[in-house]
Amino acid sequence: MTAIKHALQRDIFTPNDERLLGIVNVCKAGKKKKNCFLCATVTTERPVQVKVVKVKKSDKGDFYKRQQTWELRDLTEVDAKDASKENPEFDLHFEKVYRWVASSTAEKNSFISCIWKLNQRYLRKKVEFVNVSSQLLEESVPSGESQSVAGGDEDALDEYQELSTREEQDIESMMVTCEYAISNAEAFAEKLFKELQVLDGANIQSIMASEKQVNILMQLLDEALGEVDTIEGKLSSYEEMLQSVKEQMDQISQSNRLIQISNTNNGKLLDEIQFLVNYMDLSKGHIRALQEGDLTSPKGIEACINASEALLQCMNVALRPGHEKLMAVNQQQLLFAELRDTFARRLTNHLNNVFVHQGHDQSSTLSQHTAELTLPKHSPLHRDLLRYAKLMEWLKNTHREKYEGLSRTYVEYMSKLYEREIKEFFEVAKIKMAGTSKDPKGKFATLPRKESALKQETESLHGSSGKLTGSTSSLNKLTVQGSNSRRSQSSSLLDMGNMSASDLDVADRTKFDKIFEQVLSELEPLCLAEQDFISKFFKLQQHLTVAPPLAQPETEDLDGSLPSKKPPQAEHKHSLSSEKDIVRLMMNKIFQSIETELNSLIALGDKIDSFHSLYMLVKMSHHVWTAENVDPASYLSTTLGNVLVTVKRNFDKCISNQIRQMEEFKISKKSKVGILPFVTGFEEFAELAETIFRNAERRGDLDKAYVKLIRAVFMNVEKVANESQKTPRDVVMMENFHHIFSTLSRLKISCLDAERREAKHKYTDHLQSYVINSLGQPLEKLNHFFEGVEARVAQGVREEEVSYQLAFNKQELRKVIKEYPGKEVKKGLDNLYKKVDKHLCEEESLLQVVWHSMQDEFIRQYKHFEDLIGRCYPGSGITMEFTIQDMLEYFSSIAQSH
Secondary structure (H helix, E strand, C coil), rough: HHHHHHHHHHHHHHHCCCCEEEEEEEEEEECCCCCCEEEEEEEEECCCCEEEEEEEEEECCCCEEEEEEEHHHHHCCECCCCCCCCEEEEEEEECEEEEEEEHHHHHHHHHHHHHHHHCCCCCCCCCCECCCCCCCCCCCCCEEEEEHHHHHHHHHHHCCCCCCCCHHHHHHHHHHHHHHHCEEEEEEEEHHHHHHHHHHHHHHEEEEEHHHHHHHHHHHHHHHHHHHHHHHHHHHCCCCCCEEEEEHHHHHHHHHHHHHHHHHHHHHHHHHHHHHHHHHHCCHHHHHHHHHHCCCCCHHHHHHHHHHHHHHHHHCCCCCCCCCCCHHHHHHHHHHHHHHHHHHHHHHHHEEEHHHHHHCCCCCHHHCCCCCCCCCCCCHHHHHHHHHHHHHHHHHHHHHHHHHHHHHHHHHHHHHHHHHHHHHHHHHHHHHHCCCEEECCCEEEEEEEEHHHHHHHHHHHHHHHCCCCCHHHHHHHHHHHHHHHHHCCCHHHHHHHHHCHHHHHHHHHHHHHHHHHHHHHHHHHHHHHHHHHHHHHHCCCCCCCCCCCCCCCCCCCCCCCCCCCCCCCCCCCHHHHHHHHHHHHHHHHHHCHHHHHHHHHHHHHHHHHHHHHHHHHHHHHHHHHHHHHHCCCCCCHHHHHHHHHHHHHHHHHHHHHHHHHCCCCCCCCCCCCCCCCEEEEEEEEHHHHHHHHHCCCHHHHHHHHHHHHHHHHHHHHHHHHHCCCCHHHHHHEEEEHHHHHHHEEEEEEEEHHHHHHHHHHHHHHHHHHHHHHHHHHCCCCHHHHHHHHHHHCCCCCCCHHHHHHHHHHHHHHHHHHHHHCCHHHHHHHHHHHHEEEECCCCCCCHHHHHHHHHHHHHHHHHHHHHHHHHHCCCCCCCCCCCCHHHHHHHHHHHHCCC
């Protein structure tokens, strides 16, 4: 350790004018043991600075380098961990805690003792030494090497003083004159002693010579003391004279202080009086407006608003401590309370009368709106009532009970008014919707006499009492009658395939679509206007925020399952959410009949034509999307979302009915099948749906329905083909899948690309199968013969040895070939053409396609037979009775003749 200490002193500390007094070999606690040295140093220059330096051996060589330095004055605590047991761990608390493990407990104790002594000598700072033995903190007790360093070296450092230049010169001159001092120290000391005696004698004589001067000095001092006594006497007399003046000034100062306190109190009192007068005084005009103000004229309403705001401001003044004890303040508060109650009662009575009058007002019945199918507008009423919005806010803040009572009255009477108008509106919509019917033959029919009478009855009721008790029952009868007469018209894929009046169907559905759109377009602004009015009039402001991308309303998929609902993206404050709940509750009560009437209208439309659900799904989805963009939590958005669920169920039911009717389809056993009705029905359904769902928001629902329908069509085409007795299975599959492939290719429905490819594959496979099976009939014996030849070869018989087989020798081959001369082949092909023509239907026009495929397959078989003759009967010279050119002429002439 001594060698390391000297090396560190020489290489690191001496160049920096520092002395190394303490050292300990340590490593950090709890980490990989990388050794380093903690050194306690002091500077050689004054003022002395004490430091703790961390020194670490360099990675690149054998030299040491300074890594980190702390000032000893920054040390707050030294923790030795355990004072009774030997423990090499200790902590130093600088700006943070540094935990160390010394190489030995002795080194740790020596270093802590050095730190303590340096602190006591240079800093005198309160450093806490925790878990340190008291013996280490006693400076007198030696502790080995560090004690000598911290003691003797420091004392020597403190006592050493460098000689000045003059002192060096005097010593040199003395040494020159006394050269023998080095060889004879006693003689030199005796000489110095004699010279010292001479100097002492000279000093005594000098002191005795100055005695006279001392006496003179003492005399002067006595005179000065006398003068001081005289001045003190004068000062005492002056002090007595000023004492009376001081007492008078104290009295004046006390009087001024009392005057200042009085002025301060008067100013504060004036401020309090001005505060009460300014903030608790209500003008006579405001009092008169609150007691007698006109609540019908705009000027009167404005005066009442100003007076109510002034009254509320006076009542809400924050009184200072002690004001409530003043009688005038109490009287004013009683006056304000009386004015508040009086005006609240007047305002409540007036608005109650307005609400009741509006609820019973029948001037805005639907009679003038029947032709256009429009709802009466309530904007004039809203405009008139919004003048009282500030008064309602005042009432909300002052009389909550009266405010809530007015809210209930408004909801009660407006709900009656809206219920009457909405019922009348939907009755007319149902009448117009029922007018889109047609007779069982598919032509438009005029409205029945009952319906005309019902219209007259409705108009007369609108003009008189505004009630529809009679019309409701009449319309119910009409609906039942219309639905019965139309039951045979209920749309399905089967019916669509057989309809001869599709243009009339489109006209009917377009008219229904317009009526349904008109109904939704009338309801939407009505609900939004009423919700906006309620929010403004009753001061239930809904702070709309920009919503995230809106999810579709919760509706059922085709399989009946509900999609998962996402949680709300953000939570509003309690007050805002409660106000939104109040608005929604009021809207639910006012428009409680809308959802019921909409469901009734939807049921009627679905009963008239199940395909109306397609139109309703598109329109309802669009309006739900629009309502959610305006306000996702609005009454309109919620209600239309609920109705959309019903429409979606009707749509799913419509699709399920089409699939069920496909499954129940039966073919005639006596006639050929041709293109199946539900195949052409799917084509017309897809054309109609693509027209309706163009740019629609809920395209995904249609795509799911397409997939279900097309799978059902595929499955039932195969089922019908298997059941067919008159028409071959391959013909049924080929024609229907060709029609499906043509339809999907023309409409380009992206979600059905896989089904389109599958339809093409099935069409191609069954065309090939039909051609192969049909071509076996004209050359049946020849086919059987060569099939036997191929079977022998497959069993291992060599091709050139087949002619030696008894059943397949050359004579048998010539016999079979002679049975099929050119005329016989042409006759067989002509019969085949007639049979194919009988199998195929005219609608799909596949006869030439099939005939051309048969020609190609016949040529392939011909070449295959010739190849077998050449390989199995080499050199026999046997050939067919007709050539390929003859076959081409046969096929061409047969096609032209038919």
